[in-house]
Amino acid sequence: MQWGIMMIRITTRLVDGAVLADIECADKNCLLDTVSRLAAENYGVDASMVQEGLHERERLGPTGFGGGTAIPHCKVDGLDAPAGVFVRLAKPVDYGAVDDEPVDLAFALFSPVHDGAAHLKALAEVSRMFRDEASCAQLRGAKDAGALFALLSPIEERDAA
DSSP: OBTTBOOOOOOSBOOGGGEEEEEOOSSHHHHHHHHHHHHHHHHOOOHHHHHHHHHHHHHHSOOEEETTEEOOEEEETTOSSOEEEEEEEEEEEOOOOTTOOOEEEEEEEEEETTOHHHHHHHHHHHHHHHHOHHHHHHHHHOSSHHHHHHHHSOHHHHHHO
């Protein structure tokens, strides 16, 4: 415990600019477009390819995890390790989640095209975080994007920033 809160440990690469708080999105498409843009800006990948990958994955079945959370994900050319984008929405949006609840927390996950093991490990890590009600409460209660980044970042990366 540090700062009186439980630390959420995500080892997936996550940079400060890839964490947003209280953004306005009208719907699921806006959310997917936003995380695609953030992936391009922060990890140097092609936004349209990411967007296409996310929408293709959603056609297989919604990535709404339940409890107001979603883990949109796809494999992307140009990455050497899994990378993430975290978004907390100002108002939940209909996402077609497994529990039919609207989504307000999304951790988008992007993995190298040829590294299925890393992708599965990263998905498991994010899903564990979202299954933990205390973690979700901390993410919903964080003051701003900086506080979210502090919660989500490994201690070594946060201290180096």
